[in-house]
Amino acid sequence: MPYINVKLAGSINKEQKAEIAKEITDTMSRIANKPAS
Incomplete structure (x- = not known):
């Protein structure tokens, strides 16, 4: 996660x-395809 x-x-x-x-967090996770940390 960035x-x-x-x-x-x-x-x-x-x-x-x-x-x-x-x-x-939800938006970055969805768009960047990364799990929330």
Whole structure:
């Protein structure tokens, strides 16, 4: 799995952060055809 560094302007709560991380992981896994680590 590639290393992805995301920087956000402003603040988000823990639930939003977890959802963003899950969506990025799912998308990269699907498109890059790599298992999530």
